[in-house]
Amino acid sequence: MGFLQLFYVASVPVIKVLLISVLGLLLALDRLDILGETARKHVNHMVFYVFNPAMVSDNLAKTITWESFASLWFMPVNVLATFLIGSALGWVLIKLTRPPKHSEGLIMGCCAAGNLGNLPIVIIPAICKEKGSPFGDPDVCHKYGMAYASLSMALGSVFLWSYVYNIMRNSASKFHREGNADDDISKLKASGENPESLPNECSETLDPSKDAMDDAYTLLLPDAESVENKKIPISEKIKSHLTKISRSVNWKAMFAPSTIAAIAGFVIGLIPQIRNILVGSDAPLRVVENSASMLGDAAIPTVTIILGANLYRGLKGTSIMWSTTVGIIAVRYIFLPIMGALVVKGAIKIGLVNSDPLYQFVLLLQYALPPAMNIGTMSQLFGGTESECSVIMLWTYALASVAVTLWSTYFMWFVSS
Structure with a gap:
């Protein structure tokens, strides 16, 4: 298949995403205000709690078996x-x-987390439906492509809320601590007071001679905590560290509705007794699966419209870090896809990845996506980087129409050659 034909197949779904995103952006304009801030919030909740979980569980339940599970x-x-x-x-x-x-936390998050859910779910079915697609029968391609994209969404949610969430949380807390310390010092200087002349209630912590004596005293004596730690068994230390890690992870966010839906889809697909009851034209409770499928069908257009509406904030962003924004674009659309191609190619060569070209395409596509939209939610949660995040999202998603098209073209040639 020629490059131009592959480019056309890859460009059509991206153009569809772009057109529907522009519609969402227009609906978010202040003149129309159909998708204003309150409306976007409610629609986002519908997608997050209803449409995406229904789509994920339905697609996995219909396609996951023990044979396919072993290959994924x-x-x-x-x-x-x-x-x-x-x-x-x-x-x-x-x-x-x-x-x-x-x-810094925002930059790390934008470079680390790609949109592993929404965009693959939009792009892959559109590619399957195009004439000249290298993935064979459109119905089979759609069936398994949606399963791969649904699993990608669930996994992306887990890593996003366990890994990136803690990077941004730690960065924000560190900045706030340093900011508070700087504010305290600046307030003292502004008031004209010398720290050494503070009232007696603070002298206990600011007396240099006493601090020096305390330091010498602590140096001469063994650390009580270290002595105590020597007596603590290794198993207790491991348990203590695991407890600290578990407390630092946002478990509620990590087990998002889409993740729970993915677990439910795996259970239904892998247990034949449950699968025979819910999935198939002869299943007695097929109406449940059909209802989930109907709800899941609403996910793709709704997600795409909201994507465009959320980017409207970037048009009003005032804080632009050009060097950083260009750097994030280079990471996400140049360096990460190149390294991803090397990783997947190496995995194929040593037999870690099966020969399904659609599966290989999804693995490659995961390296060439714009930042995850939920990073915007995290920036609002921790504060201080909302405007920067909006600008980064605007430019990365504006250039995604070109970058994702070119990389999709190359990846299709790569898996079909």
């Missing part, structure tokens, strides 16, 4: 690789551009 084990590894490689590239970008401290 590499996808969690691949998704984790996208996060790790992306965060490493984000760390390099921070060292090169030296952005403001409060935006």
Whole structure:
């Protein structure tokens, strides 16, 4: 299949996403205000709690069996690789551009987390339906493509809310602590007071001679905590560290509705007794699966419209970090896809990935996507980077129409050659 034909097949779904996104952006304009801030919030909740879970559980339940499950084990590894490689590239970008401290977590998050859910669910079915698609029969391609995209969405949600969430939370808390300390010092200087002349109630912590004596005393004596730690069994130390880690993870967010729906879809698909009751034209409770399928069909157009409406905030963004924004675009659309192609190619060569070209295409596509939209939710949650996030999202998604099309074309040639 020629390059131009592959380019056409890859460009059609991206153009569809672009057109519907523009519609969502127009509906969010202040003159129309059909998808204003309150409306977007409610529609986002519908997608998050109803449409996406219904689509994920339905697609996995219909396609996952023990045979297909055994062949999909590499996808969690691949998704984790996208996060790790992306965060490493984000760390390099921070060292090169030296952005403001409060935006470091946002930059790391944008480089690490791609939109592994919404865009693959829109792009893959559209590619399957196009004439000249390298993935064979459109119905079979759609069936398995939606299963791969649904699993990608569930895995992306888990890693996003466990890995990126903690990166942004730690960055924000560190910045707030440093900011509070700087504010305290600036207030003292502004008041004209010398820290040494503070009232007696503070002298206990600010007396240099006493601090020096305390330091010498603590140096001469063994640390009580270290002595106590020596007596603590290794098993208790491991248990203590695991407890700290579990407390730092946002379990409620990590087990989002889509993740729970993915677990339910796996259970239905892998247990024949339940599958025979719910899935199939002869299943006695097929109306349940049909209802979930009907709700899931509403996910794709709704998600795409909301995507455009959410980007409207970027048009009103005032804080633009050009060097950082260009760096994030380079990470997501140049360096990460190149490294991803090397990872997937290596996995194919040593036999870790099966020969299904559609499955290989999904693995490759996971490296060439714009940042996850939920990063905007996290920036609002921790505060301080909302305007920067809106601008980054606007430019990365505006360029996605070109970048994703070109990489999709190359990836289709790669898996079909």
